[in-house]
Amino acid sequence: MTRRIHTTPSYAATVGIIQVVNEPQTGRDKGGMPQAEKDTLTQIYYPSALRAVRTAENDLGIPTSSRIHVQYMDTLWGAGDPSSSLPSDSAILFDDHNYVGGAVTATHPNAKQADYMWYTCYIDDRLADGDVPKLVGEWSLTVNAEYSSEFDWKNSANTAFYKQWFVAQQRLYERTDGWIFWSWRTQLNDPRWDYSYLVYKGWVPTDAAGLDASAQQDVCKAYFGTQRRTKRW
Structure with missing residues (x-):
């Protein structure tokens, strides 16, 4: 998706954010969300997704100023702390649904x-x-x-x-x-x-x-x- 956005002019001009997971399961849902699942989401999947986006942009030679923002549901959503295992990155954004x-x-x-x-x-x-x-x-x-x-x-x-x-x-x-x-x-x-x-x-x-x-x-x-x-x- 990252490659497609950057190499398709109509997308490059209009798409600035990729959200990794919209409204993942939380402890409020039926069956809850065990801590181990939160850890897998925030400590493994989230940083892996960011790395995949940035690797694709590096391969394409996309400058920092033109990189896509990668978005995660915030801590208030209830699926763990999204920033707990993310590296420093100026194009990360958090999503709040209220x-x-x-x-x-x-x-x-x-x-x-x-x-x-x-x-x-x-x-x-x-x-x-x-x-x-x-x-x-x-x-x-x-x-x-x-x-x-x-x-x-x-x-x-x-x-x-x-x-x-x-x-x-x-x-x-x-x-x-x-x-x-x-x-x-x-x-x-x-x-x-x-x-x-x-x-x-x-x-x-x-x-x-x-x-x-x-x-x-x-x-x-x-x-x-x-x-x-x-x-x-």
């Missing part, structure tokens, strides 16, 4: 809108594992009780929450090196998953300048006022 619904309802099974906002505003930290540089490569506005009246996106009474929660998550993820919403378009026409439908609904800005401006909004203070940060959790 679907807040699961994290919130793990401790608050009857979570309300304010619980999601509080978690995003004051609890969540996507840089806690120290894996940098990092992209938040998947996130959404999905909640676990997505069909309840509390979270029915078709009910205009809930629109303000989704708009504010988008900005709260955007601000959180812009502390990293960038973010990608899941997804641009789906067959669901559900703005919690479908960025193009968010745009259509007018829930998010339509250009980069608007997104930059929204990231400057202290939406958490606007939502909670001056409540103590330990009050809800």
Whole structure:
């Protein structure tokens, strides 16, 4: 794949990252992930994959400035420390997937809108594992009780929450090196998953300048006022 990217002009102009494994098994999955499996993944497979990419680039004479970034799921994903056996390399990137619904309802099974906002505003930290540089490569506005009246996106009474929660998550993820919403378009026409439908609904800005401006909004203070940060959790 590395050779194909560098020797195909259309790929070389558009592909800058190869991800080694997307969402490997974790301890949260059925059957878990024994430490021995984590060690095999992070201590053997991960450095071998990086070595294969760099060897191909060396063979092609690719300068350091033009090398592909090699991406790994971050430690927060739960499949071990991806950097534990990697050599120093300026073109390594970490991928973070953060679907807040699961994290919130793990401790608050009857979570309300304010619980999601509080978690995003004051609890969540996507840089806690120290894996940098990092992209938040998947996130959404999905909640676990997505069909309840509390979270029915078709009910205009809930629109303000989704708009504010988008900005709260955007601000959180812009502390990293960038973010990608899941997804641009789906067959669901559900703005919690479908960025193009968010745009259509007018829930998010339509250009980069608007997104930059929204990231400057202290939406958490606007939502909670001056409540103590330990009050809800």
